[in-house]
Amino acid sequence: MSNDSVSQSGTAEDAIYHSVKQDPFIVDIEQKALDNAHLMNDTVRNFVWQGITVVVKDHKTKEPKTILENVEGSIEAGEICALMGPSGCGKTTLLNVLARRDVSSGAKIDGSAVVNGNNPSLGAFRRLTSYVEQDDALIGSLTVRETMHFAARLAHKNTLAKTERMRRIDGLIESFGLRQQANSIIGTPIRKGISGGQKRRVSVASQLITAPKILFLDEPTSGLDSAASFEVISFVKEVAKRNNLIVIASIHQPSTSTFQLFDKLLLLSGGKSHYFGSVHGVESQFESMGYPIPLHTNPAEFLLELMNIDFASHQEAASGRLQEIQQSWVKSPKAIELSAHVDAAMTREEPLPDTKPSKRNFPIILMTLVHRSFIKSYRDVVAYGIRVAMYTGLAIMMGTVWLRLKQDQSAIQSFTNAIFFGGAFMSFMAVAYIPSYLEDHATYVKDRANGLYGPAVFMLANFIIGLPYLFLIDVIFSVIAYWLGNFQPTAQAFFMWIMWLFLDLVAAESLVVLVSSIFPNFVISLALTAFANGLWMSVNGFMVSPKLLNVFWRYVFHYIDYQAYVFQGMMVNEFAARVYSCGSSCQCMFQTHMVDQCSFSGLAVLEQYGYKVGRTGEWAGILLAIVLGLRLLGWSALWVRK
Ligand SMILES: Nc1ncnc2c1ncn2[C@@H]1O[C@H](COP(=O)(O)OP(=O)(O)OP(=O)(O)O)[C@@H](O)[C@H]1O
Ligand SMILES: [Mg+2]
Known part of the structure; x- marks a missing residue:
């Protein structure tokens, strides 16, 4: 490729590169090189892999299917390598194998990858490397600096002095x-x-805050236009060069100038290697195999077209041609030289100092996670703000619909309805928490894969941060709806109501967390939580009195239905101490021992449902146990899904 064609095809990007280079920040870093001293790699010299083969059981045919075959390569410190090939050729799979992450379940993996000729333990390997996934999984309401700050605190617990932590963060922000x-x-x-x-x-x-020596990037430019892609890769390259890091990045359709930022290229198609070597050497290699890259063409695009047979009009001819290319690559002097180099590097052991694992510090991580969620909770209206507004609206609506209803027997049904509706709707609307939880969950998955913290501390932090907000929602709702609606007007009854509603909200949120942890997908989680709430409403005792509910629903679901305990608790709270007059005609809805006084006790209303008084403590205890159960199940769901 001539220089001419590069500058012609990449004028806009050249301008950016120029500005990146000229950027006062970059110049600054030269002077502040010390700020990134922690990034400097002087231990890892090379990363080499050989014979990487992955066989999976095909989803459809159930036959073994080879998705990577005998892939090899070698990267020296300071180099940045592109993993290129058509969609589905195995880039992510290779990256996962090299990074020692989970490949699809049941995959059989062969081959080996070594660092300085050593095969470090998984823990040591993880400390040497970092993996940046295709999706960003960042918390949207945090600032850039806060994101870096929390990454640093989670990675280093509090082993890093604050000034040093700030220095590293500033250094990276500038870099x-x-x-x-x-x-x-x-x-x-x-x-x-x-x-x-x-x-x-x-x-x-x-990810660089942990100072990895090897960095894996899956599609770091996906979804970006060519100018933004170029920027991302040039910043990565600058940092890698300056600190002697190894970078392996899968990439789709780079522009000419982005392509030329890479030092090495691994070209994959159908799981097989079709080239591995320097980026500038690819031209002569393909020319020698009979496929010269035409002038003024983007070499990456040319190679990708050559590698992709999915859209070829003559499938067989295209696949034959690809096979031919692969064969001539395998036989080429470059490939033979590579194999010899890889063979030698595999056995040439050089010392690799083992870093000590940083101690897991539960309280520090918990505090950091709660702090992170706290910032999000007040800054991101999706987290709690929208729900506070919605529940306030609901309270005004309910309070005015049930406005100062008279306490006579004709209103008993309306009060019962209000108690049911309040509890059930509050629980139902916990679905509004799903989007916010899913964002946290995505961050958790990424952080866990990077070894920052586990499911227990995440679940606990999530539980803690919810409590004050749920309590606030509870109090706002109750202050408005309870007094407008003319419920039992004693302080004790009011506080009891607050307690039931609070437990209701906590249980409902725990249910959302459980379902979304099992199915971290918005639509599925929404549908399932809504379904579960429909079920809890149907069997909570209001629709069908527990006395009448058939045994299946009673024994399988009614007793574990948190809404049932909230409903009966609130019913007892409202009716136990009431006495209703039967009016001038003395027609009593319920016949009790007070019939001679032409009135009846509210206990008769409770009797209808079979609710006994004096069991508040027991029911509240059961509710707490349900909350605990939901959280434990949520924790196990997270724990199981690696
Ligand atoms: N269990 C499986 N059964 C059948 N095929 C599978 C299985 N697991 C993975 N594959 C296939 O393995 C191939 C490699 O997938 P991979 O995600 O590594 O490709 P990729 O190059 O990263 O693609 P993209 O560019 O689209 O991200 C794909 O063709 C995929 O369909
Ligand atoms: Mg991929």
């Missing part, structure tokens, strides 16, 4: 050209934040 965005939020569906390319840079920068 990735994010100084001007440092105090901008990442962006939520409601509040726009930084650009897509900047988000990708934050994702990479926040």
Whole structure:
């Protein structure tokens, strides 16, 4: 490829590169090189893999299917390698194998990958490497600096002095050209934040806080236009070069200038290697195999077209041609030289100092996670703000619909309805928490895969941060609806109502967390939570009195239905101490021992449902146990899903 064609096809990007280079921040970093001293790699010299083969059981045919075959390669410190090939060729799979992450379940993996000729333990390997996934999984309401700050605190617990932590954060923010965005939020569906390319840079920068020597990036430029892609890769390259890091990135359709930022290229198609070597050597290699890259063509695009047979008009001819290319690559002097180099590197052991695992510090991680959620909770209206507003609206609506209803026997049904509706609807609307939880969950999955913390501390932090907000919602709702609606007007009854509603909200949120942890998908989780709430409403005792409910629903669901305990608790709270007059005609709805006084006790209403008084403590205890059960199940769901 001539220089001419590069500058012609990449004028816009050249301008950016120029500006990246000229950027005062970058110049700054030269002077502040010390700020990134922790990033410097002087231990890992090379990363080499050989004979990587992955066989899975095909989803459809159930036959073994080879998705990677005998892939090899070698990268030296300071180099950045592109993993390129058509969609489905095995890039993510290879990256996962190299990063020692889970490949699809039941996959059989062969081959080996070594660091300095050593095969470090999984823990040691994880401490040497970092993996940045295709999806950003950032918390949208945090600023860039806060994101880095929490990444640092979670990674280093409190082993790093504050000044050193700040220095590292500042160094990374500058290295990735994010100084001007440092105090901008990442962006939520409601509040726009930084650009897509900047988000990708934050994702990479926040992974670098742990100072990995090898960095895996899955599609770091997906969804970005060519200018933003170029920016991301050039920042990564700058950092890798300066600190002698190894970077392996899968990439789709890079522009000419982005392509040329890479040092090495691994070209995959159908799970087989079709080239591995320097980026500038690919041209002569393909020319020697009879496929010269035409002038003024984007080499990456040319190679991808050559590798992709999915859309070829003559499938057989195309696949034959691809096979031919693969054969001539395997026989080429470059490939033979590579194999010899890999063979030698595999056995040439060089020392690899083992880093000590940082101690898991439960209280510090818990505090950090609660702090992170706290910032999100007040800044992101999706987390709690919308629900506070909605429940306030609901309270005003309920309070005015049931406005000062007279306490006579004709209103008993209306009060019962209010008690049911309040509890059930409050529980139902906990679904509004799903989007916010799913965002946290995605961050948790990423953090866990990077070994930052486990499911228990995440679940506990999530539980803690919800409590004050649920209590606030509870109090706002009750203050408005309880007094407008003319419920039992004693302080004790009011506080009892607050307690029941609080337990209701806590249980409902725990249910959302459980369902969304099993199915971390918005629509599925919404449908299932809504279904569960429909079920709890049907069997909570209001629709069909527990006395009449058939044994299946009673024994399988009624007793574990948190709404049932809330309903009966509130019913007892409202009716136990009431006495109703039967009016001037003395027609009593219920016949009790007070019939001679032409009135009846509210206990008769409770009797209808079979509710006994004096069991408040027991029911509240059961509710707490249900909450605990839901949280434990949620924790196990997280624990099982690695
Ligand atoms: N259990 C399985 N059964 C059948 N095929 C599978 C299974 N697991 C993975 N594959 C296939 O393995 C191939 C490699 O997938 P991989 O995700 O690594 O591709 P990719 O190159 O990253 O694709 P993309 O560019 O679209 O991200 C795909 O063709 C995929 O369909
Ligand atoms: Mg992929």
